[in-house]
Amino acid sequence: MVSFSAIGALLFAGFAIGVSGGLEARADNQSSDEDQISLLIKTTWEKPDQPMSVAPIVVSGTYAVAGWSEKARGGRALLKNGDGRWRVILCAGDGIRTAPGLVAAGIPAETAEALATQIAQREAELPxxxxxxxSLFEGVVDMGGGEHHHPH
Incomplete structure (x- = not known):
């Protein structure tokens, strides 16, 4: 059973309705992966009166984890790049901060280790x-954008 906070539910309700195949941003040669991921998250969730911070963004191969915050809330998004498109495949809090959590989400072990190391390094640089x-985002919200799985 997936559980998440009411705040998380409200924040993500805007993209859960009518989205199939996950949220996507087409990659191009003019912008970095970090720019594309930040743009995807901001254009999907940011509201004019609630600017979002999207950092850190860490990338290893075709996977990425992005931290996001706005006002008093935040979370992390797990993304996958396929066919030149970044897609949000799930949203969570601390569940995708560590290598075991990323592996449980279906990320290959070597990639999960690289992402977890980068997350720890980059988050140490933030306030x-x-x-x-x-950490405030409770549970896991599957965005339907990848072939990950959850442990039973």
Whole structure:
């Protein structure tokens, strides 16, 4: 059973309706992976009166994890790049911060280790209150954008 906070539910309700195949942003040669991922997250969830911060963004191969925050809430998004498109495949809090959590989400072990190492390094550079917001997202929301699985 997937559980997430009411705040998380409200935040993600806007893209859960009518989205099939996950949220996507087409990659192009003019922008970096980080720019494409930040743009995808901001254009999907940011509201004019609630600017979002999307950082850190870490990439290993065709997978990425992006931390996001706005006002008093935040979380992390797991993304996959396929056919030149970044797609949000799930959203969570601390569940996708570690290699075991990423492996449980279907990420290959070597990639999961690389992502977890980068997450730890990059989050250590951020203010502690910003990092604490990433933990506020409860549970896991499957965005239907990849072939990951959840442990039973």
């Amino acid at each position: 502690p209150d910003q990092v604490a917001k990433f």
